Amino acid sequence: MDSVFHQEPFRGDYYTRRFEPGPDDSTLILNMGPQHPSTHGVLRVVVELEGEYILRAEPVLGYLHRMHEKMGETRSYLQYMPNMGRVDYLHPLAWNHAYVCAVEKLGNIEVPRRAEFIRVITSELNRISSHLLWWGAYLLDLGAFTPIMYAFEERERIQDLLQEPTGSRLTYSFFRPGGVAADLSPEFLQGVREFIPYMRSRLPMYKDLVTDNIILRYRCEEVGELPLDMARRYGASGPVLRASGMAYDVRRAEPYSVYPELEFATPVSQRTDAMGRYKVRLAEIEESLKILEQAVEMIPEGEILVKGAPKPRWKAPAGEVYQAVEGARGKIGVHILSAGSAQPYRIKLRAPGFSNLSLFAELAKGTLLSDAVSILGSLDLVIPEIDR
Amino acid sequence: MEATLLDPRMFRIVAAAMALAAFVGLNALVLVYLERKIAGHVQRRPGPFEVGPHGLLQPLADALKLIGKQLFRPAGADALLFWMAPVVSFIPVLPLFLPIPFDPDLVAMHVEPGLLLILAFTGINVLALCMAGWGSNNKWSLLGASRAVAQSVAYEIPLLMALLAVTFMHGSLNLSEIVEAQGAWPWQWNAFIQPVAFIVYFTCAVAETNRAPFDLPEAESELTAGFHTEYSGMGFGLFFLAEYANMIVVCAVATALFLGGWQGPFFSGWWWFLAKTYALLMVIIWFRWTYPRVRFDQLLNINWKWLLPLSMVNLMVTALVMKLF
Numbered sequence: 222m223d224s225v226f227h228q229e230p231f232r233g234d235y236y237t238r239r240f241e242p243g244p245d246d247s248t249l250i251l252n253m254g255p256q257h258p259s260t261h262g263v264l265r266v267v268v269e270l271e272g273e274y275i276l277r278a279e280p281v282l283g284y285l286h287r288m289h290e291k292m293g294e295t296r297s298y299l300q301y302m303p304n305m306g307r308v309d310y311l312h313p314l315a316w317n318h319a320y321v322c323a324v325e326k327l328g329n330i331e332v333p334r335r336a337e338f339i340r341v342i343t344s345e346l347n348r349i350s351s352h353l354l355w356w357g358a359y360l361l362d363l364g365a366f367t368p369i370m371y372a373f374e375e376r377e378r379i380q381d382l383l384q385e386p387t388g389s390r391l392t393y394s395f396f397r398p399g400g401v402a403a404d405l406s407p408e409f410l411q412g413v414r415e416f417i418p419y420m421r422s423r424l425p426m427y428k429d430l431v432t433d434n435i436i437l438r439y440r441c442e443e444v445g446e447l448p449l450d451m452a453r454r455y456g457a458s459g460p461v462l463r464a465s466g467m468a469y470d471v472r473r474a475e476p477y478s479v480y481p482e483l484e485f486a487t488p489v490s491q492r493t494d495a496m497g498r499y500k501v502r503l504a505e506i507e508e509s510l511k512i513l514e515q516a517v518e519m520i521p522e523g524e525i526l527v528k529g530a531p532k533p534r535w536k537a538p539a540g541e542v543y544q545a546v547e548g549a550r551g552k553i554g555v556h557i558l559s560a561g562s563a564q565p566y567r568i569k570l571r572a573p574g575f576s577n578l579s580l581f582a583e584l585a586k587g588t589l590l591s592d593a594v595s596i597l598g599s600l601d602l603v604i605p606e607i608d609r
Numbered sequence: 610m611e612a613t614l615l616d617p618r619m620f621r622i623v624a625a626a627m628a629l630a631a632f633v634g635l636n637a638l639v640l641v642y643l644e645r646k647i648a649g650h651v652q653r654r655p656g657p658f659e660v661g662p663h664g665l666l667q668p669l670a671d672a673l674k675l676i677g678k679q680l681f682r683p684a685g686a687d688a689l690l691f692w693m694a695p696v697v698s699f700i701p702v703l704p705l706f707l708p709i710p711f712d713p714d715l716v717a718m719h720v721e722p723g724l725l726l727i728l729a730f731t732g733i734n735v736l737a738l739c740m741a742g743w744g745s746n747n748k749w750s751l752l753g754a755s756r757a758v759a760q761s762v763a764y765e766i767p768l769l770m771a772l773l774a775v776t777f778m779h780g781s782l783n784l785s786e787i788v789e790a791q792g793a794w795p796w797q798w799n800a801f802i803q804p805v806a807f808i809v810y811f812t813c814a815v816a817e818t819n820r821a822p823f824d825l826p827e828a829e830s831e832l833t834a835g836f837h838t839e840y841s842g843m844g845f846g847l848f849f850l851a852e853y854a855n856m857i858v859v860c861a862v863a864t865a866l867f868l869g870g871w872q873g874p875f876f877s878g879w880w881w882f883l884a885k886t887y888a889l890l891m892v893i894i895w896f897r898w899t900y901p902r903v904r905f906d907q908l909l910n911i912n913w914k915w916l917l918p919l920s921m922v923n924l925m926v927t928a929l930v931m932k933l934f
Contacts, residue, residue, distance in 0.1 A: 259831065360901060364828065365899075374653065434901065437901050589906065
């Protein structure tokens with residue numbers, strides 16, 4: 222019955238063979254993923270268990286590597302836009318934003334003011350939908366099946382709104398160097414105005430139904446405690462860093478677009494545990510609603526794409542630029558090196574999830590398997606972004 | 610008196626076993642439908658709607674699908690243990706229903722220590738989970754099985770003690786007698802005379818049937834599917850059936866012992882028994898779609914630090930009161 226693949230030289234793969242068991246054979250080496258329900262996609266974690274306690278955990282990456290960086294070298298600046306919708310499919314507009322800002326910096330392109338507001342409105346809506354999906358999926362990891370259905374109700378409204386200007390519901394490629402692809406209609410803006418009070422009325426329900434639930438609190442509190450120095454050592458960013466007590470938000474630290482004109486707070490938590498990260502994300506939904514509220518009133522009339530915006534055969538001046546924006550998961554960075562041709566010479570994408578995932582090996586050590594699931598969920602990982 | 614095949618008692622048992630098998634199957638179908646519909650409405654969606662009017666035939670379609678699926682055994686799995694586990698899980702379900710009094714006359718078998726019989730046979734389920742976990746040659750299944758054993762062993766103790774408190778009051782293990790000793794009105798039910806025992810029993814019952822929030826042996830987001838990860842088709846189907854049947858049994862026992870069984874303020878009869886049982890079942894289903902899952906150490910802490918002392922104190926107080934008055 223045993224095929225050749227179950228015999229010694231073929232048993233396991235590089236990672237499991239290298240992951241040698243300890244001196245006594247009372248431990249269990251287990252592959253969590255790449256098809257495990259709580260690794261959200263195709264993350265694989267090799268863990269060594271003693272009973273249900275994790276002695277070691279090691280993430281294995283690359284199951285969703287799609288060569289996004291390499292593809293940039295063979296595409297023109299405009300052709301690369303759709304890739305930016307697919308790096309992180311939950312907050313694609315932040316990637317759109319990072320890339321177009323980098324190209325604009327490279328080519329010294331002015332952006333019309335209306336386009337800047339359109340970018341802010343759509344990407345904040347997208348941030349809310351990303352946080353909503355995280356909220357539902359995290360609770361699903363903790364064994365609560367219902368919240369994701371509630372979260373999707375709101376997310377659905379955001380997608381219905383966004384599909385009108387962007388033409389898609391998930392992998393948006395809506396921004397263009399020098400502006401955006403389509404204008405926002407008055408109906409869209411009216412829809413956003415209606416969405417803000419609706420979303421605000423739902424947040425107290427989230428708190429009553431879920432956040433205050435005693436089982437959830439015991440699953441999140443004092444689980445995955447991440448001290449600030451450790452978060453900084455690993456280069457964590459976004460809600461993960463802010464939940465460790467540091468008010469670092471790229472929108473404030475390295476201002477871009479029209480964010481300096483808008484009033485919003487940077488939610489910080491001193492809790493450092495999974496509950497802290499949970500609360501920071503829910504507070505960020507409220508802050509994004511504040512931004513939306515101001516932006517829909519402040520948006521001026523005017524052009525949406527600057528005259529002389531890059532055409533498909535546009536040649537960028539030689540140079541090197543880096544642009545960071547604040548994504549739902551943290552600091553998104555796009556680094557473009559141009560040699561003056563129609564294609565970038567090299568593109569490097571900085572995915573926040575990559576740094577946040579690297580925390581997991583240390584955070585999971587010594588915890589229960591159930592806690593590891595909770596920690597993994599609280600880091601809000603999107604695997605396509607990590608593997609790129 | 611020597612029992613032969615033509616003995617009327619023997620005939621009664623065979624007829625009862627067949628009726629019970631039909632009852633279990635039918636109720637499982639109803640419960641699947643209920644579970645999916647309640648889940649749907651809790652989650653603000655309609656639930657199954659395609660097969661039959663309001664999705665009424667959905668459970669039948671589910672059952673057909675399960676029967677039609679290939680039975681698959683992973684390489685390296687212990688064939689005997691692997692295939693015996695679902696059967697061992699399902700078979701004890703039928704004797705469980707024998708002493709349950711749906712009505713003064715509608716009892717499959719009048720057993721004097723009926724409660725004892727039920728408790729003995731519910732204990733077998735954990736053996737099946739253990740066999741499935743070990744026989745599957747899968748680490749997730751093994752983890753699920755080890756959780757199942759720790760959980761079942763722990764939760765059986767307060768469950769027994771909660772039931773003991775009730776039997777102390779009535780001095781009987783016969784379910785019919787206990788039902789008759791209670792009155793028709795809610796304040797005459799044991800749930801109101803023994804509220805602590807009722808709460809402890811019901812919590813333990815949810816844990817014993819591996820239902821959320823205590824569904825750790827099959828915790829989907831942690832252990833993929835726990836002990837039944839490797840089962841397909843009717844292998845999984847039997848576990849599924851046994852789980853639902855066990856839910857019905859624990860709720861039926863709760864109805865008989867705590868909620869006055871078939872007695873109602875008016876028109877007493879088996880319909881009261883079924884209504885009360887289904888009310889409890891719906892509470893269990895409602896739990897599942899509302900709460901997150903507890904962690905394993907928390908689960909055991911709830912048991913050893915809260916339920917066990919609580920049921921012990923309750924038992925001693927009951928014994929003292931029964932002795933003094």
